Amino acid sequence: MFEKMGDWKRTSYCGELTAADIGKNACLMGWVQRRRDHGGLIFIDLRDRAGIMQLVFSPESQGNVHEAAHGLRSEFVVAVKGSVRRRPEGTANPNLSTGQVEMDVQEIRILNDSEPLPFMIEDDSDVAETTRLKYRYLDLRRPSLQNKLVLRHKVSMATRNYLADNGFIEVETPVLTKSTPEGARDFLVPSRLSPGHFFALPQSPQLFKQILMVAGMDRYFQVVKCFRDEDLRADRQPEFTQIDAEMSFVDREDVISVMEGLIIKIFSEAGLTVNPPFPRLTYAEAVGRFGVDNPDVRFGLELVDLTKALAGSGFKVFNDAASKGGVVKAICVSGGASFSRKDLDDLTGIAASFGAKGLAWVKVTEEGWQSPIAKFLLDDEKNAITSATGAKVGDLLLFAADKAAVANTVLGRLRLNIGGRLGLIPKDELKFVWVTDFPMFDYDETEKRHVAVHHPFTAPMDEDLELMDTAPLQVRAKAYDLVLNGSEIGGGSIRIHRSDIQEKVFAMLGIQKEEAMERFGFLLEALSFGTPPHGGIAFGLDRIMSIITKSDSIRDVIAFPKTQKGADLMTDAPSVVDQKQLDELFVRVAKKV
Numbered sequence: 001m002f003e004k005m006g007d008w009k010r011t012s013y014c015g016e017l018t019a020a021d022i023g024k025n026a027c028l029m030g031w032v033q034r035r036r037d038h039g040g041l042i043f044i045d046l047r048d049r050a051g052i053m054q055l056v057f058s059p060e061s062q063g064n065v066h067e068a069a070h071g072l073r074s075e076f077v078v079a080v081k082g083s084v085r086r087r088p089e090g091t092a093n094p095n096l097s098t099g100q101v102e103m104d105v106q107e108i109r110i111l112n113d114s115e116p117l118p119f120m121i122e123d124d125s126d127v128a129e130t131t132r133l134k135y136r137y138l139d140l141r142r143p144s145l146q147n148k149l150v151l152r153h154k155v156s157m158a159t160r161n162y163l164a165d166n167g168f169i170e171v172e173t174p175v176l177t178k179s180t181p182e183g184a185r186d187f188l189v190p191s192r193l194s195p196g197h198f199f200a201l202p203q204s205p206q207l208f209k210q211i212l213m214v215a216g217m218d219r220y221f222q223v224v225k226c227f228r229d230e231d232l233r234a235d236r237q238p239e240f241t242q243i244d245a246e247m248s249f250v251d252r253e254d255v256i257s258v259m260e261g262l263i264i265k266i267f268s269e270a271g272l273t274v275n276p277p278f279p280r281l282t283y284a285e286a287v288g289r290f291g292v293d294n295p296d297v298r299f300g301l302e303l304v305d306l307t308k309a310l311a312g313s314g315f316k317v318f319n320d321a322a323s324k325g326g327v328v329k330a331i332c333v334s335g336g337a338s339f340s341r342k343d344l345d346d347l348t349g350i351a352a353s354f355g356a357k358g359l360a361w362v363k364v365t366e367e368g369w370q371s372p373i374a375k376f377l378l379d380d381e382k383n384a385i386t387s388a389t390g391a392k393v394g395d396l397l398l399f400a401a402d403k404a405a406v407a408n409t410v411l412g413r414l415r416l417n418i419g420g421r422l423g424l425i426p427k428d429e430l431k432f433v434w435v436t437d438f439p440m441f442d443y444d445e446t447e448k449r450h451v452a453v454h455h456p457f458t459a460p461m462d463e464d465l466e467l468m469d470t471a472p473l474q475v476r477a478k479a480y481d482l483v484l485n486g487s488e489i490g491g492g493s494i495r496i497h498r499s500d501i502q503e504k505v506f507a508m509l510g511i512q513k514e515e516a517m518e519r520f521g522f523l524l525e526a527l528s529f530g531t532p533p534h535g536g537i538a539f540g541l542d543r544i545m546s547i548i549t550k551s552d553s554i555r556d557v558i559a560f561p562k563t564q565k566g567a568d569l570m571t572d573a574p575s576v577v578d579q580k581q582l583d584e585l586f587v588r589v590a591k592k593v
Contacts, residue, residue, distance in 0.1 A: 004109075004111075005029075005079060005109070005111065006109075008027055008029075008079050008081070008109065009027060010027055010028065010029045010079075011025075011026045011027045011028075012026050012027075012028060013028075013048050013049070013050035013051070014028050014030050014046050014047060014048045014050055014051055014052055014053040014098070015048070015049075015050030015051020015052065015053070015097055015098060016050055016051075016098075017053055017084055017098050017101055017103075018097065018098065018100065018101065019086065019100045019101060021084045021101065022084055022085060022086055022101060023083070023084065023085075024083070024084050025081065025082070025083050025084075026081070026082065026083075026084055026103065027079065027080070027081045028046055028048075028053060028055075028079070028080050028103065029048070029077075029078070029079040029080075029111070030046045030047050030048035030053075030077070030078070031046070031047050031048070031075050031076070031077055031078075031121075031141065032044055032045070032046065032047075032072050032073065032074055032075060032076045032077075032078060033045040033046065033047040033052055033074070033121065034074065035069075035072050035073070035074075037070070040058070040059050041056060041057065041058060041059075042056075042057040042066065042069040042070065043055065043056060043057075044057065044069060044072060046078070046080065047121075047141075047143075049146050049150070051096065051097055051098060051143075052096055052098065053098050053101075053102070053103060054087070054093075054098070054101075054102040054103070055080055055082070055102070055103050055105050056102050056103065056104050056105065057069035057105050057108075058104070061105065061106060062106065063107075065105055065106065065107065065108050068108050068110060069105075069108070071110075072110070073113070073114065074114065074117060074120070074121070075114035075117060075121065075138075075141075076110060076112065076113050076114055077110075077111040077112040077113075077114075078108060078109065078110050078111060079108070079109045079111055080103065080105045080107065080108045080109075081105070081106055081107040081108075082103040082104050082105040082106045082107070083103065083104050083106070084101050084102075084103055085101065085102060085103075085104055086100060086101060086102075087099075087100060087101060087102050117138065118131060118134075118135050118138070119131060119132070119135070119138070121138060121141045121142055122142065123142055123143055123144045127139075129555075130563070130569060133555075133561070133563060133568075133569040133570060134569040134570055135570070136559075136560055136569075136570045137570070140559065145556065148545065148549050148551070148556060148557050149557075149559060151269075151270060151545070151548070151549065152541075152545050152557055154269050154270075155266050155269050155270065155541070155544070155545065155548075156223055156541070158265050158266060158268075158269040159221075159223060159243055159262065159265070159266060160221075160223065161265075162261065162262050162265040163219075163221045163245065163262065166219070166258060166261070167218070167219045168219040168220060168221040168245060169217060169219060169220060169221070170220075170221055170222055170223075171212060171217065171220050171222060172222065172224075173202070173205040173208035173209070173212075173222065173224065174202070174208065175201060175202065175225070176189060176199040176200075176201070177199060177200055177201075177202050177208075178199075178200060178522070179198065179199075179200035180200075180207065180519050180520060184203060184228035184229060184230040185228070185229040185230060186200040186201065186203065186227075186229060187200065187201040187227045187228075187229050187238070188200055188201075189201065190585040190586070190587050191585075192584055192585050192586075195585075195586040196586060201227035202226060202227065203226055203227060203228050204226050204242060204244065204538060205222060205224055205226075205242075205244055206455065206457070207520065207522075207523045209222075209244060209245075209246040209536060210246065210457065210495055210523060210526075210527075210534065211522075211523060211526050212246065213246055213247075213248045213495075213531070213532060213534040214526045214527065214529065214530070214531050214532075216248075217248075218247070218248045218249075219245075219246070219247050219248070220244075220245065220246045220536075221243070221244060221245040221246075222242075222244045222245075223241060223242075223243055223244075223541065224241065224242050224244050225239055225240070225241060226239070226240055226241070226242050227239050228240075232562070232563075232564045232565070232566060233564065235487070235543055235546070235553070235554055236554075237542065237554060237555070237558065237561055237562055238562055238566050239562075240540065240541075240542050240554075241540075241541040241542055242538045242539065242540060242541065243262075243490075243538065243539040243541050244536070244538045245259070245536050245537055245538070246534060246535070246536030247534060247535060247536060248532040248533070248534045249532055249533055249534070250494075250533070250534065250535055251494060251533075251535070252436070252478055252480060252494055252535065255480075255492060255494075255535050255536065255537055256434060256480065259482070259490070259537055259539075260276040260277060260278060261276075262539075263276070263432070263482070264276060266544065266548075267430070267548065270548045270549075272430065272548065274430060274432065276432075278432040278433060278434055278482070279297075279432075279433050279434070280433065280434040280435075280436055281295065281433055281434070281435055281436070282435070282436055282437040283435055283436070283437050283438045283439065283476075284437070286433075286435050287408050287412075288303065288305065288408070289302045289303055290302065290303065290412055290415065291303055291408040291409060291410070291411045291412015291413070291415060292408075292409070292412040292413075292486075293435055293438070293481070294435070294481065294483045294486060294487065294488045295433065295435075295483060295486065296416065296419070296425065296431070296485055296486025297431045297433050298425050298426050298429050298431045298485060298486075299419050299424040299425050299426070300424070301331050301332075301333065301415045301418060301419055301424065302331070302415075303329045303330070303331055303408065303411050303412070303415070304329060304330050304331070304332070304388050304389050305327060305328075305329055305388075306318075306328045306329060306330055306384070306385060306388055306389075306399075307321075307322050307326075307327045307328045307329075308322075309381065309384040309385065309388060310322055310328045310381060310384075310385075311323065313328075313376075313377065313378075313381055314376050314377065314378060314381075315373055315376035315377055316376075317358075317360065317373075317401050318399075318401050320401075321401035321402055321407075322401075325403075326401065326402050326403045326404060326407065327400075327401070327402070327403075327404045327407050327408075328399065328400075328401045328407070329399070329400050329401075329407050329408070329411055330385065330388075330389055330397050330398060330399045330400075330411075331389075331397075331398050331411050331414065331415055331418075332389040332390060332391045332395050332396070332397055333395060333396040333397075333398065333418055333422075334394075334395055335394055335395065335396075335422075336363075336394075336395055336396025336418070337363040337364060337365060337370075337393075337394045337395060337396050338394075339363075339396055344359075344361055347359060347361075347398065347414055347417070347418075350413060350414060350417055351400070351410045351413075351414060354406075354409050354410045354413050355402070355406045355409065355410065356400060356402065356406065356410045357402070359398060359399070359400070359410075359414075360372075360373050360398070360399040360400075360401070361396060361397065361398050361399070362374065362385075362391075362396070362397040362399075363395075363396055363397075364386075364391050364392065364393055364394065364395045364396070364397070365393060365394075366393055369382060373399075385397065398411065398414060416486065427550075429485075430484065430485065430547075431484070431485055432482060432483070432484050433482075433483050434480055434481070434482055434483075435480065435481045435482075435483055436479070436480045437461070437476045437477075437479075438453055438454065438476065438477045438479040438480075438481075439453050439473065439474075439475070439476060439477065440452070440453060440458065440460050440464070440472070440475040440476060440477040440505075441453060441472050441473055441475060441508060441509075442473070443473060449509070449510045450472055450473075450508050450509055450510070451509065452505075452509060453477065453479070454477060454479050454491070454493055456502075456505055456506060456509055456511070456520075457495050457496050457502070457523075458477045458478065458479050458493040458494075458495065458496070459477065459478045459493065459494045459495055459496045459497075459501070459535075460475050460476065460477055460478070460501070460505070461475070461476045461477070461478060464476050465501070468504055468505075468508060472508055477493060478493050478494035478535070479491070479492070479493040480492060480493065480537075482537075482539070484544075484547055485547060487543055487547060488540075488543075489539055489540055489543050489544050489547070490537050490538060490539035490540065491537065491538065492535065492536050492537025492538060493535060493536075494533070494534070494535035495534055495535055495536075497527065497531040497532065497533050497534060498531075499524075499527060499528060502524070502527065542554040542557055542558055545557035
């Protein structure tokens, strides 16, 4: 039944033939998408990655061509030869690039058959994601996924070309490296040749790209795999891809300028226009106005600070927050007075999940303020709130009174929920914003010590150096994130290149010299041999592609992704290995308790 390709050579992809090819002979190869038997004529839609071509098999065909068409089923692999002709009048398909033509088949070779499919190879088929991931090789035959992977390839090539044109050199960095416990958990790899010792898979090439600057490479980049053993969600994977770059003898403005050009190039490859320079917000502005450091600036509902206006308020919750160094903030939801009690209960539940002790609300009606807290507020306080928020009849006010971090987070999350619920977020807009001037340090209440907001090699602002000893939480970092539609797509910083400042930062983080050498000794030694000022950035390629392609999950722009539990359903990984392998690695597996 099956035949070899022999001397047959494909002349075109299925999706390439148009009216300009009418009268030409062609040889196509691909998969049977569907078969339609009209009694005499048999129509086959042949598919490859470029598209679909309609094949016509006539009873008058020579040899067994028509008979062979009777036996074709979905996903059979075939090669055909024939002539390209115009489709009969009234039968053109405007939804296909090949919709004006068809092939009159004169020869066919069946190269392989197919078992019955677990699901149809169609974009609109309703298939559980677990099934799709188990049969990923079939899922990837769907045109929508193939188009996403083709676009990802084009974006990767455009990235390489742009950076190369701007003096960057692509350098590969190790995948087996040293564990440096910072941020997420490392994936560990036991060493057979050094029993009891482990490599780590890199969370990023951070240390190596800094060393490349010490080495004088000046401008480095890499489209690189990174690994983090962390809890997963829709926009996370245990292995992911970064566009990683580092530059010597630069400041923040140099990095931002070059990288805005890269973003223009990436999005133009997808047929999208972006207009730099992108607006900027300091970290304080982003959190103060939007509640989060990755603000979605496509819509309003900004947070309003009422702390001063409500200091000394008769409402104890507001007064306590203001008097104890916290804040009182609100958002005004236009038309929100129509929210039901269930809606308000749902919002209260969301607020509680982010640390709020409750959620105060006010409906502004024709009759006045409708709220459990209205009786505790003086008319002057109500007027101050109305003036600050711009509230009018029909609006809903939501309040958070707590520590600044809690109040901002609660209202920031409510803002996003309500924006989605009320359809306030434009789906087809691309809104970029740089967030700058991040805090250098945070304070971990559990461990009772300062921690780095980014990583310990991020440089502090020069003008804030004198605050390191007296007010470390006021020190700002030379860090910057690029946010698109509420998603952080890239982040970077200017690095510390002076050993005295690096030692000071380590001391602030409670890292002693011995510990620093144990963790980062190879980098610290390298930095002692003449280090230029340098800085860089890393963009999440998977996240960028998911936004460009409007995918619900980054799994749709990765060829072979893991589930939210970190499993590969197609290969059944991770899996148990045999005892011999474990013995060779000097690894013992503990039994679950």
